Amino acid sequence: xxxxxxxxxxxxxxxxxxxxxxxxxxxxxxxxxxxxxxxxxxxxxxxxxxxxxxxxxxxxxxxxxxxxxxxxxxxxxxxxxxxxxxxxxxxxxxxxxxxxxxxxxxxxxxxxxxxxxxxxxxxxxxxxxxxxxxxxxxxxxxxxxxxxxxxxxxxxxxxxxxxxxxxxxxxxxxxxxxxxxxxxxxxxxxxxxxxxxxxxxxxxxxxxxxxxxxxxxxxxxxxxxxxxxxxxxxxxxxxxxxxxxxxxxxxxxxxxxxxxxxxxxxxxxxxxxxxxxxxxxxxx
Numbered sequence: 001x002x003x004x005x006x007x008x009x010x011x012x013x014x015x016x017x018x019x020x021x022x023x024x025x026x027x028x029x030x031x032x033x034x035x036x037x038x039x040x041x042x043x044x045x046x047x048x049x050x051x052x053x054x055x056x057x058x059x060x061x062x063x064x065x066x067x068x069x070x071x072x073x074x075x076x077x078x079x080x081x082x083x084x085x086x087x088x089x090x091x092x093x094x095x096x097x098x099x100x101x102x103x104x105x106x107x108x109x110x111x112x113x114x115x116x117x118x119x120x121x122x123x124x125x126x127x128x129x130x131x132x133x134x135x136x137x138x139x140x141x142x143x144x145x146x147x148x149x150x151x152x153x154x155x156x157x158x159x160x161x162x163x164x165x166x167x168x169x170x171x172x173x174x175x176x177x178x179x180x181x182x183x184x185x186x187x188x189x190x191x192x193x194x195x196x197x198x199x200x201x202x203x204x205x206x207x208x209x210x211x212x213x214x215x216x217x218x219x220x221x222x223x224x225x226x227x228x229x230x231x232x233x234x235x236x237x238x239x240x241x242x243x244x245x246x247x248x249x250x251x252x253x254x255x256x257x258x259x260x261x262x263x264x265x266x267x268x269x270x271x272x273x274x275x276x277x278x279x280x281x282x283x284x
Contacts (some may be wrong), residue, residue, distance in 0.1 A: 001055060005020065005021060007031070012037050018033070023051065024156065028051060032059070039068045052099060059089075060097075068089075076261050077089075082196060084196055090276070108226075108273055111241070116251065131179070132180055134178075134237070135175070138169055144177065148205055151206070165263075167235075173189050199232070201237040204220075216249050220249070238275065239277060240275075241273040259275075260275050
């Protein structure tokens with residue numbers, strides 16, 4: 001199976017599907033749908049079988065909740081106000097016992113409990129003046145790809161490739177970066193859904209030796225400001241469930257925990273569970 005991800009649109013007599021085929025992560029995601037939910041789900045499952053997917057994910061609306069239960073899907077996470085103010089319920093179905101099994105679930109539960117005890121009244125970080133904050137442009141693509149290669153052995157999208165980074169920029173993804181001595185040492189992005197007016201804050205990476213200055217909190221705040229200027233108030237982020245630091249950053253920035261995806265994607269060095277965090281930017 002081709003390892004590059006792609007989005008396909010399926011329009012049949014009684015339903016429409018927007019499908020993200022993700023062979024690298026052995027999954028299929030239904031990003032949007034309308035029409036006959038039963039026929040749409042049958043088509044989604046047919047695609048999962050055809051593409052040998054181990055996991056099917058569907059961004060569903062509340063009114064279709066019970067239909068998905070009937071078809072054997074299970075809820076994993078929620079994004080408040082995802083669909084132009086209406087909540088998105090993320091349902092999943094697994095096609096292998098191994099993909100359904102999480103060895104770290106209790107540890108990850110304990111981490112969420114610990115994070116919710118953290119102080120959220122921390123002062124804003126002020127890194128040394130040698131760190132330069134910038135909104136990235138296409139000239140930064142090589143530097144960005146280099147950073148992601150250094151931080152992540154494996155990543156669920158091809159961010160190790162400068163051409164892919166440029167492609168995401170052309171499609172509306174916004175990157176903010178910190179330079180140190182002419183090199184990008186920290187970065188984060190906002191992947192904007194301009195139709196539904198939401199954005200995923202993602203691609204968060206800082207080189208180990210630069211992690212003590214709170215750079216990521218500053219980058220995420222900058223991205224939030226950019227989103228608000230675009231009239232986008234629904235922000236969400238999906239963090240590695242075993243990364244205390246990234247989950248703590250999101251909690252301290254006012255994000256709320258909204259569930260966990262079992263064996264969601266290949267990241268860092270293996271297939272990992274991922275935590276969902278959301279924030280309503282209209283309230284800040």
